[in-house]
Amino acid sequence: xxxxxxxxxxxxxxxxxxxxxxxxxxxxxxxxxxxxxxxxxxxxxxxxxxxxxxxxxxxxxxxxxxxxxxxxxxxxxxxxxxxxxxxxxxxxxxxxxxxxxxxxxxxxxxxxxxxxxxxxxxxxxxxxxxxxxxxxxxxxxxxxxxxxxxxxxxxxxxxxxxxxxxxxxxxxxxxxxxxxxxxxxxxxxxxxxxxxxxxxxxxxxxxxxxxxxxxxxxxxxxxxxxxxxxxxxxxxxxxxxxxxxxxxxxxxxxxxxxxxxxxxxxxxxxxxxxxxxxxxxxxxxxxxxxxxxxxxxxxxxxxxxxxxxxxxxxxxxxxxxxxxxxxxxxxxxxxxxxxxxxxxxxxxxxxxxxxxxxxxxxxxxxxxxxxxxxxxxxxxxxxxx
Ligand SMILES: Cc1ncc(COP(=O)(O)O)c(C=O)c1O
Numbered sequence: 001x002x003x004x005x006x007x008x009x010x011x012x013x014x015x016x017x018x019x020x021x022x023x024x025x026x027x028x029x030x031x032x033x034x035x036x037x038x039x040x041x042x043x044x045x046x047x048x049x050x051x052x053x054x055x056x057x058x059x060x061x062x063x064x065x066x067x068x069x070x071x072x073x074x075x076x077x078x079x080x081x082x083x084x085x086x087x088x089x090x091x092x093x094x095x096x097x098x099x100x101x102x103x104x105x106x107x108x109x110x111x112x113x114x115x116x117x118x119x120x121x122x123x124x125x126x127x128x129x130x131x132x133x134x135x136x137x138x139x140x141x142x143x144x145x146x147x148x149x150x151x152x153x154x155x156x157x158x159x160x161x162x163x164x165x166x167x168x169x170x171x172x173x174x175x176x177x178x179x180x181x182x183x184x185x186x187x188x189x190x191x192x193x194x195x196x197x198x199x200x201x202x203x204x205x206x207x208x209x210x211x212x213x214x215x216x217x218x219x220x221x222x223x224x225x226x227x228x229x230x231x232x233x234x235x236x237x238x239x240x241x242x243x244x245x246x247x248x249x250x251x252x253x254x255x256x257x258x259x260x261x262x263x264x265x266x267x268x269x270x271x272x273x274x275x276x277x278x279x280x281x282x283x284x285x286x287x288x289x290x291x292x293x294x295x296x297x298x299x300x301x302x303x304x305x306x307x308x309x310x311x312x313x314x315x316x317x318x319x320x321x322x323x324x325x326x327x328x329x330x331x332x333x334x335x336x337x338x339x340x341x342x343x344x345x346x347x348x349x350x351x352x353x354x355x356x357x358x359x360x361x362x363x364x365x366x367x368x369x370x371x372x373x374x375x376x377x378x379x380x381x382x383x384x385x
Pocket of ligand 1: 087088089090091112156160188190191216217218219220225228229230
């Protein structure tokens, strides 16, 4: 039974409203596949480090966060003046929008919904450039043609929720085209640490393109979304311009203190990459084997939908209990799968609110081997095969 009064939550990691939506009790046990957080994190030393840093809570943080910015600058190979520490990647998105209030933007869709929300908040007129299945690939010519003078372009790589990665050479071409139109290109790399090929990093392009703004998040890799920690990289003058809209002491002392030790923990990064290299192909094969269309991902999550039309599936259980408006037959089918998984204790990320996906797909985070096996077992028991 569905309950249409409970709205779809705007982000992952929110079991309560979804349990309510399907009439399940608040203590219904769920494994969360809806938030894209590293299951290996946070690093074990984090609580002790936070406890040690607590004595600094009685002072204001140093307003320029020099030590944290220098650590990021060393890591990215840029000057500390090119780094702005932010209250999560989310604040960085809103600072960029604030600096372009009243302007025009192009958002490459489907993607993280906060770019559109930030644009709305600052009166920015938005055109969507929609990518389509089966590969959601970006045609740089088409995108280049959509760039009117002074447009802000939002691109996410690897992209949430598709997991696709626009190649570095393509971004480079876009930056050249964008520079000719005085356009700035915002590339959100919140999930870039999960991409194992270092040649994909865009940070070296900052030396050549002063219209590039790179957004980063420390909350995904280190599984610290409650801490609120991110940063942006851009030219020195652009950083100064973006900083104008930032409230003083926006990043709290505990978060700022963690930056250098987090970035120095190369063993944690190596373990994460090993986990990803092991689990990504295994889960992709398992999901495909369970009858799902899986978009090949360069990140720590997969976008999926039932590969077959409902009548060709085995088992009555996959018939949608309620057809979601605007989602078509396969969309309704994904809705039914979402519900069945939830009843089996698996919380997927719905895709209502992502333009072009509109609930017809589900996003599943990669978790540790046991949890991934539970997901595949639930798909099996749920009659997907
Ligand atoms: C693509 C993308 N960028 C930025 C963010 C915001 O992350 P943060 O927790 O650093 O604010 C998210 C969070 O889901 C995201 O998916």
